[in-house]
Amino acid sequence: MTNKRKISILGSTGSIGTQALEVIEKLQDKFEIIALAGGSNVELLKQQALKFKPKYICANKEIKIEGIKTLQGPDGLEEICSNKENDIILVAVSGKIGLKPTLKAIENGIDIALANKETLVMAGDIVMSAAKKAGVKIIPVDSEHCAIHQCIKDISQVEKLIITASGGPFLHKTIDDMKNATVAEALAHPRWNMGRKITVDSATLINKGLEIIEAHHLFNMPYDKIDVVIHPQSIVHSAIEYADGSVIAQLGLPSMHIPIQYAITYPERYEGIKSKSFSFSEIARLDFEKPDYEKFPGVKMAYTAGTTGGSMPVCFNAANEEAVFAFLDNKIKLYDIYSIVEKMMSSHSTVINPTIDEIFAVDKEIRTKTQEYIKGRIYK
Ligand code: MG
Numbered sequence: 001m002t003n004k005r006k007i008s009i010l011g012s013t014g015s016i017g018t019q020a021l022e023v024i025e026k027l028q029d030k031f032e033i034i035a036l037a038g039g040s041n042v043e044l045l046k047q048q049a050l051k052f053k054p055k056y057i058c059a060n061k062e063i064k065i066e067g068i069k070t071l072q073g074p075d076g077l078e079e080i081c082s083n084k085e086n087d088i089i090l091v092a093v094s095g096k097i098g099l100k101p102t103l104k105a106i107e108n109g110i111d112i113a114l115a116n117k118e119t120l121v122m123a124g125d126i127v128m129s130a131a132k133k134a135g136v137k138i139i140p141v142d143s144e145h146c147a148i149h150q151c152i153k154d155i156s157q158v159e160k161l162i163i164t165a166s167g168g169p170f171l172h173k174t175i176d177d178m179k180n181a182t183v184a185e186a187l188a189h190p191r192w193n194m195g196r197k198i199t200v201d202s203a204t205l206i207n208k209g210l211e212i213i214e215a216h217h218l219f220n221m222p223y224d225k226i227d228v229v230i231h232p233q234s235i236v237h238s239a240i241e242y243a244d245g246s247v248i249a250q251l252g253l254p255s256m257h258i259p260i261q262y263a264i265t266y267p268e269r270y271e272g273i274k275s276k277s278f279s280f281s282e283i284a285r286l287d288f289e290k291p292d293y294e295k296f297p298g299v300k301m302a303y304t305a306g307t308t309g310g311s312m313p314v315c316f317n318a319a320n321e322e323a324v325f326a327f328l329d330n331k332i333k334l335y336d337i338y339s340i341v342e343k344m345m346s347s348h349s350t351v352i353n354p355t356i357d358e359i360f361a362v363d364k365e366i367r368t369k370t371q372e373y374i375k376g377r378i379y380k
Pocket of ligand 1 (some may be wrong): 143144
């Protein structure tokens, strides 16, 4: 990169966004920031704006900073994604709010570093075909997909994707322990420091389910060729198997800085935020085991949602998210998340090839239904 790469970050005040700015700070001569968009943490967004001096900022509320144009809300996100000055946009907002801006950026031929799950889980077919048509790269930020992206040379020769999972805090606990888990226990992830919603998803392994659906879209791989293996140390971030049985894996210490840096500097690699050199002898051992699908039924539900296709993954995602919020609010038990998701999926009439509007309509409908079901109303 001789010229600075022009980047915008949607979700700059979140966990991925703040780490991305730490990467950019280390690689100041490589990047120019066009826009930073944050949510309700206006104070942090202001500090970021004063430090990194983007051309625009975007927040939920009005902010005034001299010399910086300010935008607001979802329209602001789409305006950022319409600015063709951007070489790449890091989509690190959480939730469905990431979908429309991502499509807007694709429309404008801007590459995407994708850290937003809902974009592919809800609308993978639409997003990937739009990206293909526009010749836009979708570079995954999630550590597992980033690992697979790093391993693949020629997708047509790949036989299988192997996604690793740490197993979360309940890996070696009983089903009963899991059933009686408190919010604090579910949030005590042994390896990764992440937001609350994704941490609960890691405890139920539903996060792995969402990642399977994302991997299917990102790498155009059928579901029966995507495997999950439990790997508690989180050193092997995922692997691929070729037709001849050779397996290529990507290894590294568990740090989100590395996949974020890889995604926004791809195809270049820099030292950047590297903390220390990898040592096999210090790590000494790597363990792998089969996932217990009886204890973690959410993974199978994700396979069902994915293979059913259409609007079913939208239903899976919306029901899960509402159930997770209810769990975090102490309204339901951790294990109820599974039965709630299953109930919503079994009663959902799948919309085939849904449009973006239909996707949002299903999302809304399922959220309302899930909330009502949780409130104990009679379910029809
Ligand atoms: Mg992950």
